[in-house]
Amino acid sequence: MLNLPENSLILIVDDTITNLEIISDALTTAGFIVTTARNGEKALQQIQDTLPDLILLDVMMPGIDGFETCQKLKTNPLTQDIPVIFMTGISDIETKVKGLNLGAVDYITKPFQKEEVLARIKTHLQLRYLTKTLEQRVSERTAELSQALKDLQAYQIQIIQKEKMSALGQLVTGIAHEINNPVSCIHGNLDHTANYFNNLIKIIDLYQQNYPEPVPAIQAEIAETDLEYMRSDLPNLITSMKEGVQRIRNISTSLRNFSRPDKDRKVFCNIHNGIDSTIMILKHRLKASKVRPEIEVIRNYGNLPSITCFSGQLNQVFMNILTNAIDALEESNIGRGYSEIEKHPNQIWITTSLSEDKYNAVIQIKDNGVGMSADIQQKIFEHLFTTKLFGRGTGLGLSIAHQIIVEKHKGKLDVYSVPGKGSEFTITIPIH
Template structure:
């Protein structure tokens, strides 16, 4: 102050928002003086204006800084909006685009003007429209975040999968959203799902094949065992059966001799008379023909059983052969005879045969016998489980169908039957209605495969719960060459 030779001064504090910012000084250098009240008021008034000017200056400076920052952020946003590979958009609540970024053009092939001018719903796949409308309704009315996947039509008419996320600003009436092209991911998912299904089917088929191989091995071993036993039984039975006529001849000759002897010697010695009385010779002579007849019937029955076992086993069927289908069915019924007979809680099952005139069929008889066994066994089980008061009946009918040169074999039972849902799955691998451990679930599946694949035929099932089941198989009489 001394260097300016100030003789009098007036100082007004300058403040911004109540905080001292500086001092406004007025100096008198010529001589000392007393400041008038008008001068003091004027200087105070000028100070107030300076306060306002300073505040406005700082506000302007902050505004300019914020404007620059906002401009920088806007430029960054626009660059991000323009350069992002994702699909950015702004849309109104009416379903029209307000702004889209260039990625829409690159990915979907549209001009920006086409998207903005078009109706949003014309771009959505018809099958995805309902789920899209529901997602937008929840976004607009409930302010739920937009999370959505749907198919969006491209300019070339194809569709791409888009995954959406977004939010709404109700006061602006706008939706801000981002979509990502997930078509390749979806294709990969579909491919993986398809591959998974293929692997699952392959695994099921592998299990089925494995079980069938084991079953075939068991059947082959059983067939060989049965064939061996049948062969061993057949030899002595043939010996017995072949000598029955000779024994009958010898018995007749002995009876003739005995009759002649009694005629010429009506009074035999006491010892012989006593022996004849003790052994009841008249009864022996009367009963002996009946005993021989029973032996002949029994050996004939054994021969029939052995023949049925040999026919059922069929261990030598590398190639197909002309076969009497009725013979295979009868052999199967004979093997199941013990299950058909009456038991404590069940009367004997009646087998009704309605065989038509059919030709021999070029087939694999052992495999067909396996089908007959599966169907008849299931029918017997169904009758046993039904616990009906009426007699169990299994009807087997065959007929020739000239059209296509086929034969039809029909098995009907009056067991407990099946529901429609069960009937639809009856030929599925590993499907079973039996308790765990009582069935593999492959019997009917293998039967279906034998008829359809090995014999080019068909096998269908009709059933009604509480009434019974019907299996109808159709196979050609002549196999087509492979």
């Protein structure tokens, strides 16, 4: 059998002094610590100061009897697990069943047999000790399994993130490379086109100076093609094409910056470049549509130095948070007309600054969308938690973002939100 805990405390509750003395002497001799009470009220008062390991409780007592005392013990969360053994001279089945239904573990019948009393007390103390030990082991095992589950989920997120970024990086790099070749060709040829056009215009001017009266066929063609308008408009067309090509080159650069592969060590990077690249990629979701005006992105950039980070992963955090902000804004537009949205426009504010101690970069991304309840805010970074409809959210975006900021960069990712007012995510990252 299990060894009993040393110095087990037994509370004896009996209104008969003789019974108290007999049982107390027997238990003390057996090595137990004994405390006594003459009635149920005093017993309940004593228990408030010190919890016994077992209670011997007389049934028939003045004031509240043993049954009522037991009932009060079992309804109190602090005392409900303490074994109660009734002591009684009544041996009918009905009385015993009533006591057991109230939560007692056993009965001892008066007059007492010393050996029987000790045997029953030891048995129930051993059972209680075994139960407590088992509960502790179950609790410890549950904690271990819970931690193992969290570790597994974190590992799954790492694998998903790594494969996603690797595939995205390869895809985007390939696309950027394919875009760059023809765009560079167009960009270079536009300069040559402008030079050729200027040379042709010079030749036309010379012809007009030396042959001011061209033949009717040439005059008709000049009128047909509207030479003067073409001379004034073609430079504008070339300039517009240059701007379009430059925009494509900027998008290509943003794609390469966003999907920059992270190596085993951190590198210096410009936070603002990463944010701007992400906004450029999300431009198609920000621009105006038939149902709403353009989502305004207001950038308040502070004077941040380049920081040491995994730039590709950090860009993924910006992407996840900004995508969620756009989703929240679109959800807030449900039931609102174009003109109403125009009066109260969808906005995203991005603010960057140094922390007061100058050791951390702080990035705040705020929207005026639907916001979140306190309950959702507590779960927002949990693995697989999502409030979006099936097929629209995986529940991994913010979980991955939290892991990247907290575990990869030893920073903090906090959220503050008010339903109907919007949400604000604050990223804090050590500069070095």
